[in-house]
Amino acid sequence: MENSPIIISFPIADRRTSFDFYTTGLGLSPLGEVADDGIPEPLQFQINDGVQLMLIPSGGFGWVVGNREVASSSQSETFISITADGESGVDDLIKKAQDAGATLVTAPAQQPWGYVGAFTDPDGHVWQVTAAAPPK
Incomplete structure (x- = not known):
């Protein structure tokens, strides 16, 4: 596996x-x-x-998945996190996704865990974009 x-x-x-x-x-x-x-x-x-x-x-x-009910687009049991190159990478990817039809969930901003923003795809699935941590 x-x-x-x-x-x-x-x-x-x-x-x-x-x-x-x-x-x-x-x-x-x-x-x-x-x-x-x-x-x-x-x-x-x-x-x-x-x-x-x-x-x-x-x-x-x-x-x-065994005839289970599909959750509505307003419900989220999970989200996908992806990493971009730095803060400008987060900003750029969020903007590109919005231009293609994404809905902004949280505007890119500094959070305790890093610089992040989130959007939903056209079906309401949440994607979080996080800046890569700077080299130490």
């Missing part, structure tokens, strides 16, 4: 909206073969060497 990638899965409302947001807003590269709609199926992105993001239409998401 050491070499197995971690795959984070989110329910989504619309494949095209999510594809456009994650490619344009976050600059992620999609994985897999392109389907008839021009979007890879399954819709996955490589976040880094060990983590992938899979986006599953809401109707199928609950089925995949």
